[in-house]
Amino acid sequence: MQGYFWFAAKRAAQLFAVVFCGISATFMVTHLSPISPVESALGRMTARSNFAPEAVESMRAALTEMYGVNEPLINQYFNFWARLVHGDLGPSLIAFPTPAMELVMRALPWTVCLLLTSILITFVVGNVMGALAGYNQNNRFLKAFGVVAMGIQPIPYYIVAFILLVVFGFIWPVLPISGGFAMNVTPGWNLAYIGSVLQHAILPASSLVLVGFGSWFLGMRALVSNIVTEDYVTYAELAGVKRRTIVGSYVIRNAAVPQLTALAMTLGGVFSGTVITEQVFNYPGLGSLLVDAVNGGDFSLVLAVSTVSVAAVATAIFIVDLLHPLLDPRVRTD
Amino acid sequence: MFAVFRDLVRYNIEFAIGVTLVGFILIFAAASYFAPTDPNLIYVVIPDQPPSAQYWFGTNSRGQDLFWQLSTAFRNSVIFGVTVAVLSRIISLAVGLTSGYVGGWVDRGLMLVNDIFVAVPIFPVLVLFYFVLRSDLNSWTLALIMACFGWPFDARLIRSVALGLRHREFTRHAVFAGMSTPKILLQEHLPYVMPIVFSTFMANMLWSIGLEVTLAVLGFTNINQATIGTVLYWANSHSAMVVGVWWWILIPVIFIVILFVGLFLLAVSLNEYIDPRSRLRRMGA
Numbered sequence: 001m002q003g004y005f006w007f008a009a010k011r012a013a014q015l016f017a018v019v020f021c022g023i024s025a026t027f028m029v030t031h032l033s034p035i036s037p038v039e040s041a042l043g044r045m046t047a048r049s050n051f052a053p054e055a056v057e058s059m060r061a062a063l064t065e066m067y068g069v070n071e072p073l074i075n076q077y078f079n080f081w082a083r084l085v086h087g088d089l090g091p092s093l094i095a096f097p098t099p100a101m102e103l104v105m106r107a108l109p110w111t112v113c114l115l116l117t118s119i120l121i122t123f124v125v126g127n128v129m130g131a132l133a134g135y136n137q138n139n140r141f142l143k144a145f146g147v148v149a150m151g152i153q154p155i156p157y158y159i160v161a162f163i164l165l166v167v168f169g170f171i172w173p174v175l176p177i178s179g180g181f182a183m184n185v186t187p188g189w190n191l192a193y194i195g196s197v198l199q200h201a202i203l204p205a206s207s208l209v210l211v212g213f214g215s216w217f218l219g220m221r222a223l224v225s226n227i228v229t230e231d232y233v234t235y236a237e238l239a240g241v242k243r244r245t246i247v248g249s250y251v252i253r254n255a256a257v258p259q260l261t262a263l264a265m266t267l268g269g270v271f272s273g274t275v276i277t278e279q280v281f282n283y284p285g286l287g288s289l290l291v292d293a294v295n296g297g298d299f300s301l302v303l304a305v306s307t308v309s310v311a312a313v314a315t316a317i318f319i320v321d322l323l324h325p326l327l328d329p330r331v332r333t334d
Numbered sequence: 335m336f337a338v339f340r341d342l343v344r345y346n347i348e349f350a351i352g353v354t355l356v357g358f359i360l361i362f363a364a365a366s367y368f369a370p371t372d373p374n375l376i377y378v379v380i381p382d383q384p385p386s387a388q389y390w391f392g393t394n395s396r397g398q399d400l401f402w403q404l405s406t407a408f409r410n411s412v413i414f415g416v417t418v419a420v421l422s423r424i425i426s427l428a429v430g431l432t433s434g435y436v437g438g439w440v441d442r443g444l445m446l447v448n449d450i451f452v453a454v455p456i457f458p459v460l461v462l463f464y465f466v467l468r469s470d471l472n473s474w475t476l477a478l479i480m481a482c483f484g485w486p487f488d489a490r491l492i493r494s495v496a497l498g499l500r501h502r503e504f505t506r507h508a509v510f511a512g513m514s515t516p517k518i519l520l521q522e523h524l525p526y527v528m529p530i531v532f533s534t535f536m537a538n539m540l541w542s543i544g545l546e547v548t549l550a551v552l553g554f555t556n557i558n559q560a561t562i563g564t565v566l567y568w569a570n571s572h573s574a575m576v577v578g579v580w581w582w583i584l585i586p587v588i589f590i591v592i593l594f595v596g597l598f599l600l601a602v603s604l605n606e607y608i609d610p611r612s613r614l615r616r617m618g619a
Binding site for chain 1: 461
């Protein structure tokens, strides 16, 4: 147990290092850039209007105070952290005066649910099918499956999402292709709303599943086809252990350890895929929010979304790492 | 080198298919050097013409011949992918070899940096760079930024090989003969990790071109330069699917799938070739 504690503590320290560096980098990129947020916001606001020069001047003063950019960079940096601890990153511009953090928190559950569902499905189904394919290497169905997985897996998220959108939006319009739920239902814990949410999640989730599935299948198949030649598997087979027990308890469990590591390493990439998938299906998550914020020139909101996504992905990786010793007892004693 | 290639084509069907697909795309991309007009010009041909004998892939709503447009786009994207792959290979070699050979706190420090880079979600970061740089973000800057994020997985792979090389006799020999550390890394250890560099090269190109497509489709790159992503961006912004200019979407998508499947097959088969166990199984030994 003490071993596990040390393992967890080490990982937690790493989590903090990652979050700290990631958020600091986010801050640096936005604040060291030659483009001032005040001027770009001002340019956007005065572009199609007729303000008096004095009004522009006072807007500039207000915006400068709001972003706090007149102070030295180091003070801005400390202010940024002081405010971030309280979850405050300033008001958003595109939905003024709603705090940017509130918009992020509104979008976060959508992204988390979408990601969680699709990752669970891809990881479990992909690995189990991959293990079966590695163990029964002459099965025709699983072989054909491998070819399909190889064909779909490398295609970028955007293309798969777009193909689904065209197929189910134009050619055979059976599924909703836009938004998180239908306009005519009231949000809350009622059947109509939940049904609508699930229905709207089908296409975004399936495009994530289609892309993500292949790598687990192929990875697991390669791992298992190496493991089945190990002595302990042959021994178990000779001893008459049931095939299901061999695959389930001996082969998959050993092969799952590197797959879990791989899961932690690909989470960032899957998150990137979610951003674009949400954009394609107009899903009300973090990805759509980020794109809206960039298009609207909303400085605080971009910073808030980036900060939260860095922290969220790092936390997710941390959780996956904590699961490691449950699968592989050797990690604990390290 | 040639013998390796021959063996791969003969014993590895995936490699053969991959070479064919990628070769096809490369020839198509190279054709852009013979384009009759500057592909960046708009309204040079009649817009919205379906594929015909004169315009093989049709023309788009911006009055460009889609064949030459797409050809240029693939050339730019492939060059972009190669640039990112070369740059990030250099970083991953430097980090991986140093960290594996030197060990100690250098290793721990570099691997901590590595873990941080693995955990940062790249897409929001790239969007952030676009947000602050806007029109200053040309494809070279973008390639440089992506290269800075494309090395950590491969650096770890290289490090694991370098760790094993460190205690081999020839390394000790070289040390006692007075060879300097950079020289040992470059002359003695580099050849051992080259297969990894080649196979991860393809995987890295897949990754970077895929990200570029994603960014460009949203309009977050220089949209006036033809790349795979910007072709789709313009098709979307002219609602090609809705107004019935389907060839503007369908043909690029087919070509993208060909390129990605080809690169992926190359990466997978080279990866397998590195592992002697699976190589022997495939050759039927």
